[in-house]
Amino acid sequence: METLRILHTNDLHSHFENFPKIRRYLKKVQETALEDQVLTFDAGDFMDRSHPLSDATEGQANIRLMNDFGYDAITIGNNEGISNPHEVLERLFDQAKFPVILSNLLEEDGQRPAWAHDHLFLTTKKGTRIALVGLTAAYPMTYGPNHWQVKMLGETMDRVMADIKGQYDLLILVTHIGVRMDKWLAQHYPEISLIVGGHSHTLLAKGIKERQTWITQTGKWGYYVGDIELALDDDHHLLSIKPHTIPTSSLPEEEGDEAEIAKLYDLGQQMLENHKVAFLPEKFNQDKMAAVDVSLDAIADFAGTDLAMLSTGLFLTPFKSGVINQFDLQHALPHPMHVVRSTLLGRDLWRLVMEVEKNRHFLEHYPLVGMSFRGKIFGQVYYKGIKYDMLTRNVYVNGQLLDPAKEYEIAVLDHYVLIPFFPTLSIVGENKFLFPQFLREVVGDYLSKKYPIPKESDLIEESEEVGSSK
Incomplete structure (x- = not known):
């Protein structure tokens, strides 16, 4: 008889406020568990x-903190794979004390990344052979422009299953593909005993069983920690799997937790504040529309278009006048979104505008979740270069009536392509995803060119002039 315990996390999303409690729980179980062995994974x-x-720190702070969690293996999610430029992901795990398992992501030349294992084999203290396979969400539309090859799940699993055949007693997948696709895997690959999952932010408090496979997930942001008990017989045959989750809120808080959490935030703020971006004129002072207008110009300039579209909910705070730094931009635009240049025929651009106008009042206060959005509501949509006549339903482009047969290019965000409210973009748009800069980096680069920071002496003179005018 053999007993195993599997601890797991997923979709922590840098919610460091839960890290102290999670770290203590994982360490306590790892050090005091009565089971024969404890394994720990992140999905x-x-x-x-x-x-x-x-x-x-481009994620290096996350790696340092996670090194204390005692992970036996992790896989990556779309935030690591797509929200980071290619070169950042290449060096993300340089200091990691845990292996990364990832079967369906390759370099552009088809080679496996140096930091990733296609699969791993672990042998327990009592001789059970465990095969570990890692999978991430297969998004070719966004992985491709970031210079990665992402493989489809079925193609990958067919290959991996052939490679590992006969070499394991227990097959465990660590996946970042969501519960729906986890169920698909369970239906098509009955050899899988357990899936430790993530991506869909689904809380499976006691796991779910799909045919012969148990699927587990802990929701999001470290609100829960997964804890699974497994039993095997002396011949290494699986007898039972019993998943459950622990609410992080139920774990004891210790003196120093709040100070640790605050220190992590303050350190990041200080590091970003050291990087000055631009010197904005008075018109930007707490005026959200000024921020929207200049950001429309920024994404249009970046995409090389005359037209652009943005929503006000993206701007968590307005910009300010005077010196603006990277923290100001990160605070205002925290979303890991990329600019997309979409080419549309005039009749399809007209349809896109109709979709926007039809949904305008609904979206203004809509509490949007997911799709890289880090705000609270979608907000109002504003255009650059486009006017809409509500009475005639005519659309004007740069002052001219739209030509249904002409091609137009508009700068939008990957967010707008992915959400369901503007299907024209995803169905008929010829979409070019522009990597690697984020939205806020695109805006910051534009501001730095349009409103460069004056020399220190000029700033002193301006300050003196302001003082003498009071």
Whole structure:
């Protein structure tokens, strides 16, 4: 008889406020469990650049913190794979004390990344052979422009299953593909005993069983920790799997937790504040529309278009006048979104505008979740170069009536392509995803060119002039 215990996390998204409690729980179980062996996994999206320290360190702070969690293996999520430029992901795990398993992501030349294992074999203290396979969400539309090859799940699993055949007693998948696709895997690959999952932010408090496979997931942001008990007989045959989850809120808080959490945020803020971006005129002072207008110009300039579209919910705070730094931009625009240049025939551009106008009042206060959005509501949509006449339903482009047969290019965000409210973009748009800069980096680069920071002496003179005018 053999007993195993599997601890797991997923979709932590740099919510460091839960890290102290999670760390203590994992360590306590790892050190005191009565089971024969404890294994610990993470199922991706551990990093989110909406936290200033993750952004400032390009995820290295996350790796340092996770090294204390005692992971036996992790896989990556779309936040690590798509929200990071290619070169950042290449060096993300340089200091990691845990292996990364990832079967369906390759370099552009078809080689496996140096930091990833196609699969791993673990042998327990009592001789059970465990095969570990890692999978991430297969998004070719966004992985491709970021210079990765992402493989489809079925193609990958067919290959891996052939490679590992006869070499394991227990097959465990660590996946960042969501519950729906986890169920698909369970239906098509009955050899899988357990899936430790993520991506869909689904809380499976006691797991679910799909045919012969148990599927587990802990929701999001470290609100829960997964804890699974397994039993095997002396011949290494699986007898039982009993998943459950522990609410992080139920774990004891210790003196120093709040100070540790605050220190991580403050350190990231200080690092970002050291990088000055631009010197904005008075018109930007707490005026959200000024921020929207200049950001429309920024994405249009970046995409090389005359037209652009943005929504106000993206701007969590307005910009300010005077010196603006990377923290100001990160605080205002925390979303890991990329600009897309979409080419549409005039009749399809007209349809896109109709979709926007039809949904305008609904979206203004809509509490949008997911699709890289880090705000609270979608907000109002504003255009650059486009006017809509509500009475005639005519659309004007740069002052001219839209030509239904002419091609137009418009700068939008990958967010708008992915959400369901503007299907024209995803169905008929010829979409070019522009990597690697984020939205806020695109805006920051434009601001730095349009409103460069004056020399220090000029700033002193301006300050003196302001003082003497009072």
